Amino acid sequence: MIILAATPIGNLGDASARLVEALGTATVIAAEDTRVTVHLLRALGIDNRPQLISLHDHNERGKAAELVELARDTNLLVLSDAGMPTVSDPGFHLVEAAINAGVVVSALPGPSAVLTALAVSGLPTDRFTFEGFLPRKPGDRRGALRELAGERRTMVFFESPNRLAASLADVASTLGADRRVVVCRELTKFYEEVKRGTATELAEWAAGGVKGEIVVIVAGAELRVVDLDTGVAEVLALVAGGIRLKDAASDVAAATGLGKRDLYEAALKLKPSTPRPAPSANPQ
Incomplete structure (x- = not known):
């Protein structure tokens, strides 16, 4: 089987007895960084020397099938540098491939940031x-946060x-x-x-x-109680700031509990129309 094992996120004293036992008996470990795994083994006083296979974001898709086949014949212990594999760490594609191939996936619970x-x-x-x-680029980051504006x-x-x-x-x-x-x-x-x-x-x-x-x-957004006219005004303010009408109506609806369709249709009637460009003075 494949065993996802949570490792300490800082304090080594948080290593569970099950983790120590698994590390002490493992024959094969797929690790996000094999150097971190070697350090962990030494720090916990474990003298086992299993085969270490590097499994990180850049090679996981390519290695998944190979590791799944390996796990048919032996237990494959999977570690990230800290915390539970698959949670913003490598492991998801391996688990997905294992499930599709009928290989058992289990976990040793433990520390979670x-x-x-x-x-x-x-x-x-x-x-x-x-x-x-969050996204690295400022524009993308603000866009991601706007999508969460109404998240409660x-x-x-x-x-x-x-x-x-x-x-x-x-x-x-x-x-x-x-x-x-x-x-x-x-x-x-x-x-x-x-x-x-x-x-x-x-x-x-x-x-x-x-x-x-x-x-x-x-903290999640608090549901604000406003009337439809106020909600429409908020939608139009967002549109004036460059947000699409559909997205603005959705954001205000999530934050206020007002109907998205009601906000959209009312705002559409009040939204200034975009003027058409003047015809060319010298048409070709």
Whole structure:
């Protein structure tokens, strides 16, 4: 079978007894970075020397079929550098291929940066969504955030420390300056830090420079009660800012509970028409 094994996200003391046993008896390990796996084995005092196969974002699709066939005859332990494989880490395509080929997939549960950050955030945990990394390019990032403007569940993101300040500034400008945000840095490590505040406050804090592994938790949108006229005015304001009418109606509907069709049709009647270009003075 294929065994997905969660590894510590920082503190080695979080390695489970099942993980230590699996590492001590494994004959083959597919690892995101084999050097990290060698370090983990040494740090946990495990003298087993299994065959190590590199499995990362750039080669996973090409290796999946080969590893699935290997797993028919032996247990294949799959590790990412930290946390659970497949969660913003390699492993998904391998699991998909294994399921399609009828090979059993199991997991050794353990540390998760997503759940750890969510638990300590102080934001609602009953319903949440994991969004992975935001896009690198500012325009794409703001576009992704606009799509989440009406999301009412707590949102969890990973982010690079080098892009954290810019991303938080985009959260403030797109989702609201007062939107509650929590930044978790270096979870379970000696320098663990949890910062809570508004999007604007944390953007200003991050502008001074931040290091380490980052998880960002953003509060979901609160449903605002407004009448249709107010909702239409908000749609038109978004359209004036360059957003398509259909998308603007969808965003306002998600944030207010008003009907998307009602908003679209009412705004369409009030939306200024685009003037046609004047005919050429010298037609050919």
